[in-house]
Amino acid sequence: MAAASGGEKEKERPGGGAGAAGGNSTRERLLSALEDLEVLSRELIEMLAISRNQKLLPPDEENQVLELLIHRDGEFQELMKLALNQGKIHHEMQVLEKEVEKRDSDIQQLQKQLKEAEQILATAVYQAKEKLKSIEKARKGAISSEEIIKYAHRISASNAVCAPLTWVPGDPRRPYPTDLEMRSGLLGQMNNPSTNGVNGHLPGDALAAGRLPDVLAPQYPWQSNDMSMNMLPPNHSNDFLLEPPGHNKENEDDVEVMSTDSSSSSSDSD
Amino acid sequence: MAAAVAMETDDAGNRLRFQLELEFVQCLANPNYLNFLAQRGYFKDKAFVNYLKYLLYWKEPEYAKYLKYPQCLHMLELLQYEHFRKELVNAQCAKFIDEQQILHWQHYSRKRMRLQQALAEQQQQNHAAGK
Numbered sequence: 022m023a024a025a026s027g028g029e030k031e032k033e034r035p036g037g038g039a040g041a042a043g044g045n046s047t048r049e050r051l052l053s054a055l056e057d058l059e060v061l062s063r064e065l066i067e068m069l070a071i072s073r074n075q076k077l078l079p080p081d082e083e084n085q086v087l088e089l090l091i092h093r094d095g096e097f098q099e100l101m102k103l104a105l106n107q108g109k110i111h112h113e114m115q116v117l118e119k120e121v122e123k124r125d126s127d128i129q130q131l132q133k134q135l136k137e138a139e140q141i142l143a144t145a146v147y148q149a150k151e152k153l154k155s156i157e158k159a160r161k162g163a164i165s166s167e168e169i170i171k172y173a174h175r176i177s178a179s180n181a182v183c184a185p186l187t188w189v190p191g192d193p194r195r196p197y198p199t200d201l202e203m204r205s206g207l208l209g210q211m212n213n214p215s216t217n218g219v220n221g222h223l224p225g226d227a228l229a230a231g232r233l234p235d236v237l238a239p240q241y242p243w244q245s246n247d248m249s250m251n252m253l254p255p256n257h258s259n260d261f262l263l264e265p266p267g268h269n270k271e272n273e274d275d276v277e278v279m280s281t282d283s284s285s286s287s288s289d290s291d
Numbered sequence: 292m293a294a295a296v297a298m299e300t301d302d303a304g305n306r307l308r309f310q311l312e313l314e315f316v317q318c319l320a321n322p323n324y325l326n327f328l329a330q331r332g333y334f335k336d337k338a339f340v341n342y343l344k345y346l347l348y349w350k351e352p353e354y355a356k357y358l359k360y361p362q363c364l365h366m367l368e369l370l371q372y373e374h375f376r377k378e379l380v381n382a383q384c385a386k387f388i389d390e391q392q393i394l395h396w397q398h399y400s401r402k403r404m405r406l407q408q409a410l411a412e413q414q415q416q417n418h419a420a421g422k
Contacts, residue, residue, distance in 0.1 A: 162352070164352055168356065172356055175359070176358075176359060176360075176361060179359060181359050181360050181361075182360075182361065182362070182396070183396065183398075183399045183400060184393075184396045184397040184399075184400045185400070186400050186403070186404070188397065188400065195321070195392075195393070195396075196320070196360065196362055196392055196393065196395075196396040197317075197318075197320035197321040197322070197324075197360055197362060197363070197392070198314075198317055198318055198320065198321060198360060199321070200323075203314075203318050203321070203324070206314045207307075207310050207311060207314055208311055208314045208315060208318070211311075
């Protein structure tokens with residue numbers, strides 16, 4: 022009989038098939054058609070064999086069988102063509118699937134590369150931002166070199182940060198304001214000066230060392246004229262007892278601390 | 292609130308406050324004064340501690356340029372720590388700080404003296420060699 026070359030096809034045929042026996046897949050239909058052909062042809066051959074032995078036969082049966090055989094054969098041929106088409110389609114599908122796989126892997130490759138690129142860019146952007154921040158910070162802290170030199174001159178000329186070259190132990194000069202200097206400043210003058218020796222220096226030492234004129238000379242830069250009004254301290258200074266930033270008066274009974282604030286501050290932070 | 296606003300617009304008062312705070316913050320460079328404050332319990336007062344925190348504005352360059360004794364800023368920073376404030380009650384602590392401060396103060400003059408000595412020695416050698 023015709024070879025069932027489409028043996029591995031299991032496609033379903035859309036729509037109804039020929040009303041033959043067997044399942045819906047082409048393969049099953051092909052196989053059932055083959056079986057029918059086989060049966061019919063066997064019958065025919067038997068009938069021919071019988072008719073050779075006997076004389077008579079109902080002629081209808083022969084014709085019927087023949088017709089059935091032809092019919093089945095026709096069906097079989099159609100099914101074969103169908104199987105062939107389906108094979109082609111299946112082949113195309115495989116080709117397309119391969120294409121799809123190839124595109125898939127291409128896309129994955131691109132995705133990987135994109136991810137890498139994104140990471141590199143993100144790092145670059147982050148570092149650029151950090152750089153910008155540090156540039157901003159540096160710019161904020163920029164001070165003219167002239168000012169710095171002036172300041173350096175000021176603090177070293179008065180021996181505030183570098184000892185005088187002739188300093189020996191016993192010299193009352195110090196890198197910080199001494200007792201006498203503190204008392205003769207604005208703070209000390211405001212209240213009654215306390216009688217304890219605050220430092221290790223008694224007031225007499227300064228006189229004895231002959232340093233008085235220097236000590237009483239303008240110590241602090243406000244006595245020169247460089248203070249400008251917009252250099253005032255931050256304005257929440259009057260309340261220190263409450264939680265910062267709400268402060269209260271800080272000047273209970275401390276001798277040296279300024280006490281003029283109390284006269285005009287009575288406000289709470291709210 | 293109205294009183295505070297009035298205070299801020301008071302020019303003479305602000306100028307005075309500036310001077311006073313300038314003086315006070317520089318006094319903090321004196322370890323003996325700090326010992327004095329510690330022993331009288333000022334560092335235990337919360338208002339005082341808050342005031343010390345408020346004084347940190349002197350670190351800004353616009354204000355710092357008025358400081359004659361810049362070491363006071365370092366002491367101010369240290370004073371923000373409770374442990375330091377507690378330690379300052381001891382006289383030895385204050386004495387130690389004082390000694391170190393003075394030694395550091397002499398650092399540059401010592402260096403210069405050494406350089407001068409080295410230069411003098413070298414000149415002597417050259418002189419002796421030249422003869």
